[in-house]
Amino acid sequence: MIRFDKVSKVYKRGARPALDRVSLEVERGEFVFLVGASGSGKSTFLRLVLREERATSGRVHVAGREITTLSQWKVPGLRRQIGVVFQDFRLLQNKTVFENVAFAQQVIGRPRHTIAREVPEVLELVKLAGKGKRLPHELSGGEQQRVAIARAIVNRPSILLADEPTGNLDPATSAGIMRLLDRINSxxxxxxxxxxDEVIVDQMRKRVVQLVDGEVVRDEAEGRYVLQPDPAATGATGATGSGATENGPTTQERTA
Ligand SMILES: Nc1ncnc2c1ncn2[C@@H]1O[C@H](COP(=O)(O)OP(=O)(O)OP(=O)(O)O)[C@@H](O)[C@H]1O
Structure with a gap:
């Protein structure tokens, strides 16, 4: 569903790559956590999938197409297959819950009767039935994130990208959002x-891909937020223990 082949992204000539020869494949239906310190390249990865940025080198495949060279006029078609959720919700403040979700359908030209049927369905799914007439500021943070998720999935994308979706939420609310994302994934x-969010990653036990300075240093099925030391191999490798997140290998300067 998503494939990166030796993908590098350099924002400014001479700067350290934000992503450095990343090769990674995400299969249809997978749930993957991208973890790593601030600045390790997580958002850059997501922006490349959306073609908000182009790779400096390497190839990015999304939903069966090579998107590095995709014509600009085909980018909206690509993005229709992808829903996105952000830490700060990004709802339209002057529109109701219903209108925020409906807007995602209007911009792609869905007929009014389809919108009238599908928006209530998706609001039901995110447990916001009955709150369609509220404005965003009349909702809790968790409810606002549910609206954002409803908007992201209403057009039934094959991929959902979430950039720190629980970053502004308390632990109990975050757990609810994760149950919802898990349900959408299922x-x-x-x-x-x-x-x-270490607690969430450790609870969910999904695939974990860890970035350090733009490089993939760990890709583990049913992983945890930090690499767990292997009791059978005490001190055998340098990359074990709770320090692994922040202390990965230093990337060599490279202008790809
Ligand atoms: N538009 C840009 N122009 C120049 N450099 C950028 C740009 N966006 C990101 N970078 C740099 O690329 C590197 C990776 O940034 P990115 O935002 O992908 O990291 P991140 O892991 O998502 O961080 P965070 O967890 O703080 O969101 C950082 O060194 C950052 O300063």
Whole structure:
């Protein structure tokens, strides 16, 4: 569903790459956590999938197409296959809950009767039935994130990208958001979530891809936020223990 082949991203000539020869494949229906310190390249990864940025070198495949060279006019078609959720919700403040979700359908030209049917369905799914007439400021943070998730999935994307979706929420509310994302994933949507939330990653036990300075240093099925030391190999490798998140290998300067 998503494939990176030796992908590098250099924002400014001569700067350290934000992503450095990343090769990674995410299969249809997977749930993947992207973890790593601030500045390690998580958001850059998500922006490349959305073609908000182009790779400096390497190839990015999303939903069956190579998108590095995709014509600009085909980018909206690509983005229709991808829902996105952010830490700060990004709702339209002067529109109601219903209108925020409906807007995502209007911009792609869905007919009014379809919108009238599907928006209530998705609001039901995110447990906001009955709150369609509220404005965003009349909702809690968790409810606002549910609206954002409803908006992201209403057009049934095959991929859902989430950039720190629980970053502004308390632990109990975050757990509810994670149950919802898990449910969406279980219906076949591929989910990639960038996060700093150790508790959530450790609870969910999904695939964990860890970035350090733009490089993938760990890719583990049913992983934890930090690499767990292997009791059978005490001190055998340098990359064990709770310090592994912040202390990965230093990237060599490289202009790709
Ligand atoms: N538009 C940009 N122009 C120049 N450099 C950028 C730009 N966006 C990101 N970077 C740099 O690329 C590197 C990776 O940033 P990125 O935002 O991908 O990290 P991140 O892991 O998502 O961090 P955070 O957890 O803080 O969101 C950082 O060194 C950052 O300063």
């Amino acid at each position: 219906t076949g949507t591929t989910v990639v979530m960038a996060t700093h």
